[in-house]
Amino acid sequence: MIAYPLGRRARRRSDPADGEGLVSQADLRRPGVRWGLGTAHTILLAGLVIIGVGPILWLAKSAITPTQDTITHPMSLFPHGAAWSNLTQAWTNVDVGRYFWNTIVIAIGSWLCQIVVATTAGFALSVLRPRYAKLITGLLLTTLFVPAIVLLVPLYVEIVHPPLVHHSFIDSYWAIWLPAGASAFNVVLMTRFFDNLPREIFEAARIDGCGPFRLFTSIVLPMSRPILGVVSVFALLASWKDFLWPLLVLTDPNKQPLSVRLPTIQAQTELGVFLAAMFISCLVPIVGFLIFQRSFLRGPGLSGAIKG
Amino acid sequence: MATIEPVASAVEKTQDARMRQPAAESSRPRARRRPSWPPGDALSTLAFLLPMLAIFGAFSWYPIVRTVIMSLQHTNLVQPATWVGFANFSTVIHDPLFPIAVKNTAEFALLALVFGYPIPLIAAVVMSSVRRRGIYSALAFLPVVIPPVVAVLLWKTFYDASSTGVFNTVLGWIGLGPYPWLQSQQTALPSLVLESTWANAGATVIIYLAALTAVSNELYEAASVDGAGLWKKVWHVTLPQLRGVLLVTMILQIIGTAQVFLEPYLFTSGGPANATLTVLLLIYNYAFGNSLGGDYGAATALSLMLAGFLAVFSLVYLRATRSWSSA
Amino acid sequence: MAAIRFEAVTKVYSDGTRAVDSLSLAIGEGEFMVFVGPSGCGKTTALRMVAGLEGISDGAIYIGGRKVNDVTPKERDVAMVFQNYALYPHMTVAENLGFGLKLRGENKGEIARRVREAAAALDLEDHLDRKPRALSGGQRQRVALGRAIVREPSAFLMDEPLSNLDAALRVQTRAEILKLQKRLATTTIYVTHDQVEAMTMGDRIAVMKKGTLQQIGTPEELYTRPANVFVATFIGSPSMNVVPAPTLGIRDQEHLAGFRPEHVRLGAGDADSVEFEAKVDVVEYLGDEQLVHLRLGDRPLVAKLPVEPRLHAGATAAFGIPAGCIILFGVDTGQALRPGSRGSMLQPTS
Numbered sequence: 002m003i004a005y006p007l008g009r010r011a012r013r014r015s016d017p018a019d020g021e022g023l024v025s026q027a028d029l030r031r032p033g034v035r036w037g038l039g040t041a042h043t044i045l046l047a048g049l050v051i052i053g054v055g056p057i058l059w060l061a062k063s064a065i066t067p068t069q070d071t072i073t074h075p076m077s078l079f080p081h082g083a084a085w086s087n088l089t090q091a092w093t094n095v096d097v098g099r100y101f102w103n104t105i106v107i108a109i110g111s112w113l114c115q116i117v118v119a120t121t122a123g124f125a126l127s128v129l130r131p132r133y134a135k136l137i138t139g140l141l142l143t144t145l146f147v148p149a150i151v152l153l154v155p156l157y158v159e160i161v162h163p164p165l166v167h168h169s170f171i172d173s174y175w176a177i178w179l180p181a182g183a184s185a186f187n188v189v190l191m192t193r194f195f196d197n198l199p200r201e202i203f204e205a206a207r208i209d210g211c212g213p214f215r216l217f218t219s220i221v222l223p224m225s226r227p228i229l230g231v232v233s234v235f236a237l238l239a240s241w242k243d244f245l246w247p248l249l250v251l252t253d254p255n256k257q258p259l260s261v262r263l264p265t266i267q268a269q270t271e272l273g274v275f276l277a278a279m280f281i282s283c284l285v286p287i288v289g290f291l292i293f294q295r296s297f298l299r300g301p302g303l304s305g306a307i308k309g
Numbered sequence: 310m311a312t313i314e315p316v317a318s319a320v321e322k323t324q325d326a327r328m329r330q331p332a333a334e335s336s337r338p339r340a341r342r343r344p345s346w347p348p349g350d351a352l353s354t355l356a357f358l359l360p361m362l363a364i365f366g367a368f369s370w371y372p373i374v375r376t377v378i379m380s381l382q383h384t385n386l387v388q389p390a391t392w393v394g395f396a397n398f399s400t401v402i403h404d405p406l407f408p409i410a411v412k413n414t415a416e417f418a419l420l421a422l423v424f425g426y427p428i429p430l431i432a433a434v435v436m437s438s439v440r441r442r443g444i445y446s447a448l449a450f451l452p453v454v455i456p457p458v459v460a461v462l463l464w465k466t467f468y469d470a471s472s473t474g475v476f477n478t479v480l481g482w483i484g485l486g487p488y489p490w491l492q493s494q495q496t497a498l499p500s501l502v503l504e505s506t507w508a509n510a511g512a513t514v515i516i517y518l519a520a521l522t523a524v525s526n527e528l529y530e531a532a533s534v535d536g537a538g539l540w541k542k543v544w545h546v547t548l549p550q551l552r553g554v555l556l557v558t559m560i561l562q563i564i565g566t567a568q569v570f571l572e573p574y575l576f577t578s579g580g581p582a583n584a585t586l587t588v589l590l591l592i593y594n595y596a597f598g599n600s601l602g603g604d605y606g607a608a609t610a611l612s613l614m615l616a617g618f619l620a621v622f623s624l625v626y627l628r629a630t631r632s633w634s635s636a
Numbered sequence: 637m638a639a640i641r642f643e644a645v646t647k648v649y650s651d652g653t654r655a656v657d658s659l660s661l662a663i664g665e666g667e668f669m670v671f672v673g674p675s676g677c678g679k680t681t682a683l684r685m686v687a688g689l690e691g692i693s694d695g696a697i698y699i700g701g702r703k704v705n706d707v708t709p710k711e712r713d714v715a716m717v718f719q720n721y722a723l724y725p726h727m728t729v730a731e732n733l734g735f736g737l738k739l740r741g742e743n744k745g746e747i748a749r750r751v752r753e754a755a756a757a758l759d760l761e762d763h764l765d766r767k768p769r770a771l772s773g774g775q776r777q778r779v780a781l782g783r784a785i786v787r788e789p790s791a792f793l794m795d796e797p798l799s800n801l802d803a804a805l806r807v808q809t810r811a812e813i814l815k816l817q818k819r820l821a822t823t824t825i826y827v828t829h830d831q832v833e834a835m836t837m838g839d840r841i842a843v844m845k846k847g848t849l850q851q852i853g854t855p856e857e858l859y860t861r862p863a864n865v866f867v868a869t870f871i872g873s874p875s876m877n878v879v880p881a882p883t884l885g886i887r888d889q890e891h892l893a894g895f896r897p898e899h900v901r902l903g904a905g906d907a908d909s910v911e912f913e914a915k916v917d918v919v920e921y922l923g924d925e926q927l928v929h930l931r932l933g934d935r936p937l938v939a940k941l942p943v944e945p946r947l948h949a950g951a952t953a954a955f956g957i958p959a960g961c962i963i964l965f966g967v968d969t970g971q972a973l974r975p976g977s978r979g980s981m982l983q984p985t986s
Contacts, residue, residue: 056464118361118364182368213357
């Protein structure tokens with residue numbers, strides 16, 4: 002029977018928390034274990050809250066606290082009231098709004114390039130399966146094991162002096178969008194996903210009269226929504242976090258994304274406004290994470306499966 | 310009599326074959342992996358591969374080749390490059406900053422391993438015994454989602470060495486400090502490791518959690534029936550099952566921390582007095598730094614040395630742990 | 637409706653396996669042909685070659701008189717029903733049904749009309765807006781059928797469509813498929829490993845084994861005049877008893893004797909029967925008949941006898957088989973002797 006990929010995921014059969022796993026029913030009956038576990042849970046939860054969320058909460062609080070208060074009494078809660086003006090100042094005077102927009106534009110372009118490269122390559126390697134597929138996959142895997150630093154200098158030189166065109170791509174967003182597509186990880190992910198699609202559906206489509214392009218757009222892509230979600234989430238997040246490459250390639254401050262501008266903002270603005278700017282830059286990833294938790298948390302498991 | 314035997318067995322064999330309900334024949338061709346598409350469509354296949362080939366060719370494969378070339382050349386972007394053999398490598402090795410960077414990088418990786426390896430494991434094990442672990446996962450992963458620049462700059466604020474710095478204030482409540490954090494050669498590197506662990510441990514927790522929940526319940530049940538208590542189960546069932554993931558995570562973490570750049574760059578720019586100078590930062594300085602900058606030859610040479618070292622290290626590691634990893 | 641012809645069709649895979657070996661047969665227009673055989677016999681491969689999903693290594697296939705070796709599946713105008721249904725999971729039932737027509741450029745009105753007709757014929761009208769994951773196995777199977785019907789193709793190709801259904805549903809759907817095919821009069825090739833399905837559904841049956849055609853004929857021909865031991869024991873359940881002729885007391889070292897369980901009679905028959913004595917091992921009581929498992933020497937036999945008189949395990953009894961019901965097969969070749977080719981072929985020893 003075909004497992005329809007878009008159906009609801011089956012409940013995991015074995016869950017160590019369900020009584021017969023690591024902690025069995027018999028274990029739970031012993032008061033020592035219950036007490037010990039309870040304590041461990043509480044400590045863990047408290048630890049996670051304080052350590053995990055604590056710094057971010059501090060940032061949120063300080064974003065709307067007047068600079069003086071943050072400097073002299075960093076841990077107190079609004080001794081002289083809140084300073085919402087930090088946020089508005091950050092947005093307008095310090096132009097965080099513009100950098101925010103830059104970050105979004107860069108993210109969307111990079112995402113698009115990654116999706117196009119990964120889906121077309123994955124489709125060709127997995128569904129169309131040319132005879133030289135093994136060679137290409139081999140080349141792909143070698144790039145997985147090459148540390149990014151090895152590419153940095155030649156890539157930079159390539160942007161400044163592109164081999165064929167006599168025109169530098171410094172300060173052009175294309176210098177960020179296009180190289181972003183060279184993610185072997187994405188292609189491998191897509192190929193694996195396509196490998197798991199039932200071949201009979203492709204055969205049925207072929208008999209119905211689909212050529213390869215129709216098959217790609219009408220059948221394979223619509224069936225790929227889960228994996229496209231995961232890839233998209235990670236592409237957008239990676240782009241939002243990117244620092245060194247935009248730093249090198251975008252010298253015009255008006256084009257720089259938030260991550261590149263923040264150190265400069267710190268040097269040029271008062272602490273309160275700076276913290277407000279930092280908080281604004283966190284908002285999108287945090288909100289995105291809260292909404293798309295499932296896709297985020299599925300990713301590390303997948304990468305563990307691929308590399309492990 | 311001799312002729313009857315083979316025929317009789319043939320008769321019985323066909324009867325047996327009929328009794329056995331055979332698996333559907335359409336499942337067999339899958340094992341042969343025949344192409345799903347007629348070979349005449351090579352043009353469309355090429356069309357689909359074009360984006361990947363173009364992008365990878367231009368921004369992945371070509372740069373890799375060029376790195377090797379540039380490490381053997383002297384480049385200055387104005388005149389054509391000249392071949393200098395291994396001179397760049399020699400320059401790097403004889404640079405007094407080189408051993409410092411290597412030592413710092415090793416120290417960083419080691420400290421990160423000490424802090425960032427066991428703690429996520431313990432957390433994940435505890436989390437796996439919680440029923441509604443969604444909130445735990447979310448809390449643990451939150452720091453990973455924060456852009457690294459924000460995390461570093463935020464912690465830079467925390468590390469304010471004055472007595473009204475955030476950490477110093479909190480520690481002051483219990484009578485400790487104030488500490489110099491980023492301003493002392495002794496405490497600068499550990500401070501970096503602390504922030505790095507905070508920002509990255511969450512991903513490791515999730516990976517461990519996924520592996521933990523994949524351990525089949527039946528193994529635990531068998532252990533329970535055999536009389537194992539909680540600790541014994543962790544030791545004899547959980548950890549062995551996790552061996553593969555643990556080994557992979559370790560090597561990945563080492564490889565990752567060996568390439569640390571952002572923390573030294575943003576926190577301390579390699580200081581104080583090169584106490585936080587790492588290999589990646591040195592490469593950056595060679596290529597783009599204000600004082601050294603423009604020496605692409607040295608930069609590419611050092612990055613090749615690093616890549617080579619990591620490759621050799623990985624091979625040795627895999628060889629050494631082959632007998633340990635499961636299956 | 638097109639006739640389909642195989643001419644010495646062969647399929648060899650790159651690792652050397654011969655999935656289909658020189659298959660030649662002709663299927664008439666509107667005929668319901670069943671390909672049957674054990675797993676690995678080449679029946680599915682043969683079907684897929686007609687569809688164009690597998691290349692033809694040697695020989696030719698003709699659909700409607702046109703050689704289709706190099707014709708794409710789309711151009712062949714055949715419709716296929718897959719064992720696992722192969723429904724498009726992201727499309728509704730209506731979209732699934734209409735997809736093939738849409739690709740062929742039919743206008744929307746025509747597509748809607750044909751989809752509605754197919755849905756009505758298959759009792760799917762209430763499910764047109766649902767996605768496959770919301771349907772039961774039987775409903776999905778009907779959508780797979782519907783997808784084939786809607787195209788109004790020259791031929792239906794069905795690859796074990798019922799094997800994923802439970803027994804009761806299978807019997808019911810079998811009848812529905814037959815009715816449908818009779819009404820539409822479309823040439824159909826139906827692949828199955830289940831000989832009961834083959835016998836009940838086919839106008840003619842082609843029995844295959846290891847890539848070669850064993851016999852082709854009507855169900856009755858295959859049942860009463862099997863061409864070799866394989867066909868004889870494959871068709872019919874419980875299967876035909878095949879023993880060396882001397883076991884039954886026939887003086888003939890070169891042949892095997894085959895007889896169906898239902899032809900065995902209790903007690904010595906008339907002069908025209910072959911008689912033997914055997915011990916009863918196990919009796920299966922079926923209510924309207926009994927299946928008696930016998931042992932003759934060291935050979936197991938099965939007899940299908942009327943309920944009375946009841947036999948019991950451990951008893952020894954005399955049995956008889958009318959001579960005309962015995963089929964002789966060559967010991968070496970397994971091929972059946974043609975009836976009448978050997979005069980009074982049976983000289984029962986007394």
